[in-house]
Amino acid sequence: MSISRIYTGGCQCGAVRYRAEGTLADPHLCHCRMCQKAAGNYFMPLANAPRASFRITRGEPSWFYSSEVARRGFCAACGTPLFYDMPGADFINIVLGSLDDPYDVRPLKQSGVESRVPWFSHLPGLPGGETDAGNKAGAERHLAILESNRQHPDFDTEHWPPEEET
Numbered sequence: 001m002s003i004s005r006i007y008t009g010g011c012q013c014g015a016v017r018y019r020a021e022g023t024l025a026d027p028h029l030c031h032c033r034m035c036q037k038a039a040g041n042y043f044m045p046l047a048n049a050p051r052a053s054f055r056i057t058r059g060e061p062s063w064f065y066s067s068e069v070a071r072r073g074f075c076a077a078c079g080t081p082l083f084y085d086m087p088g089a090d091f092i093n094i095v096l097g098s099l100d101d102p103y104d105v106r107p108l109k110q111s112g113v114e115s116r117v118p119w120f121s122h123l124p125g126l127p128g129g130e131t132d133a134g135n136k137a138g139a140e141r142h143l144a145i146l147e148s149n150r151q152h153p154d155f156d157t158e159h160w161p162p163e164e165e166t
């Protein structure tokens with residue numbers, strides 16, 4: 001099933017924002033070593049948007065040509081990986097964690113599985129808890145993070161960062 005609609009997203013600091021209209025096709029996790037390195041993570045979640053309906057709505061990403069075939073777009077200010085792009089293709093891949101609603105697009109397959117970390121399937125079973133659960137120090141730290149949070153909200157903004165009140 002494919003749904004034509006508008007997707008927005010951007011980097012953590014908000015310097016780079018984008019918008020795609022249509023369908024985010026081929027949602028997948030890429031485990032290849034280049035995606036691991038580019039994500040600083042064990043895999044890169046990607047789906048592609050039609051280039052014709054894709055645009056950068058704020059700022060400009062920086063690009064690293066990880067090969068002659070593809071370049072990777074990221075925010076130079078905060079480092080968020082945003083795009084995997086093969087110039088000339090009629091689509092551009094979006095890093096799905098940068099969507100304003102990351103629950104929106106569900107991966108349907110995996111690629112680069114030769115590099116997949118061998119304990120990948122064990123990850124959901126690791127012991128864990130919610131961010132502010134546990135001890136007092138953790139709860140206080142979490143509150144301090146919330147009160148000084150500089151992460152761009154998950155929607156387009158007129159001005160960012162918000163103007164300081166005087």
Ligand SMILES: [Zn+2]
Pocket residue numbers: 011012013014015016075076077078079080
């Ligand atoms: Zn940024």
Ligand SMILES: [Zn+2]
Pocket residue numbers: 030031032033034035036044112
């Ligand atoms: Zn990859």
